Amino acid sequence: MSEKLIEFRNVTYIYETDEEDEAPSVPALDGVNLTVSKGEFLCVLGHNGSGKSTLAKMCNAILEPTDGEVIVAGMSTKEEENGDLIRRKVGMVFQNPDNQIVATIVEDDVAFGPENLGVEPSEIRRRVDEALKAVNMYDLRLRQPHNLSGGQKQRVAIAGVLAMQTEVIVLDEPTAMLDPVGRQEVLSTIHKLNKELGITVIMVTHFMEEAVDADRVIVMNAGRIVLDGTPREVFSNTAAVKSCGLDVPQSTELCSRLGVKRTVLTAQEAVEEIIKLCGGVV
Ligand code: ADP
Numbered sequence: 001m002s003e004k005l006i007e008f009r010n011v012t013y014i015y016e017t018d019e020e021d022e023a024p025s026v027p028a029l030d031g032v033n034l035t036v037s038k039g040e041f042l043c044v045l046g047h048n049g050s051g052k053s054t055l056a057k058m059c060n061a062i063l064e065p066t067d068g069e070v071i072v073a074g075m076s077t078k079e080e081e082n083g084d085l086i087r088r089k090v091g092m093v094f095q096n097p098d099n100q101i102v103a104t105i106v107e108d109d110v111a112f113g114p115e116n117l118g119v120e121p122s123e124i125r126r127r128v129d130e131a132l133k134a135v136n137m138y139d140l141r142l143r144q145p146h147n148l149s150g151g152q153k154q155r156v157a158i159a160g161v162l163a164m165q166t167e168v169i170v171l172d173e174p175t176a177m178l179d180p181v182g183r184q185e186v187l188s189t190i191h192k193l194n195k196e197l198g199i200t201v202i203m204v205t206h207f208m209e210e211a212v213d214a215d216r217v218i219v220m221n222a223g224r225i226v227l228d229g230t231p232r233e234v235f236s237n238t239a240a241v242k243s244c245g246l247d248v249p250q251s252t253e254l255c256s257r258l259g260v261k262r263t264v265l266t267a268q269e270a271v272e273e274i275i276k277l278c279g280g281v282v
């Protein structure tokens with residue numbers, strides 16, 4: 001767990017604006033230090049505009065720091081010649097499934113990345129099949145993406161990243177546009193890839209409930225990481241979470257209002273505590 005894969009060293013990022021008369025830009029990232037280890041599942045939380053997407057784009061050299069450095073597997077994202085290698089190590093999945101699918105058949109879409117890398121056709125076939133099985137979309141491999149649900153499309157997008165054999169997947173609010181069923185499918189797929197294939201996951205989300213199963217949670221505010229710990233450590237600090245404009249998970253809130261001492265994260269834990277409060281009789 002301790003091999004460093006991604007390291008932010010005092011990273012500041014300022015978006016360039018064209019307008020001369022605009023006020024000087026506030027940094028979107030402001031002195032961020034962060035180390036992500038191999039195999040880790042990291043959730044990134046924060047209200048709108050806190051810098052989550054900017055942080056995500058720094059991880060695979062879509063954006064380069066204005067100041068400071070991002071090191072991916074020992075390579076600085078500031079060196080242009082590292083760009084391709086870094087993008088092979090770190091894949092991105094964005095919010096809108098419709099913007100990420102390029103082909104008219106599911107399996108062709110998944111093959112698109114490795115084809116661009118010049119991978120051998122037989123190896124492409126193997127990777128595409130494996131990736132589609134990993135996201136549970138193999139049976140739908142000959143479908144047209146536009147006939148799929150949002151959750152299915154996101155899983156195709158994830159398969160496309162897997163077929164590139166990336167070690168890290170960065171997902172920027174991957175479930176924000178999905179219905180509850182699609183959200184659940186995508187979430188359990190991401191957890192499975194992390195647990196079974198050892199893929200390192202960095203997932204931005206605005207659903208607090210999605211963060212409770214992560215190894216680690218960071219909360220961003222005004223371009224800075226203001227909280228960093230296990231989900232239980234972070235959500236036990238309700239006042240700090242709320243001061244960043246976020247809520248704690250509903251089960252946490254409910255049990256804290258009921259006076260439960262320990263920090264509860266899940267509905268199951270809430271049920272256990274409520275049964276205890278009722279003297280074991282419900
Ligand atoms: P989040 O993903 O947490 O909503 P972002 O990283 O998108 O936050 O944005 C952080 C800050 O950078 C915000 O103040 C936002 O307005 C600004 N910002 C984001 N993208 C751009 C852009 N392309 N040009 C100028 N400012 C931007």
Ligand code: MG
Pocket residue numbers: 052053054172
């Ligand atoms: Mg964003």
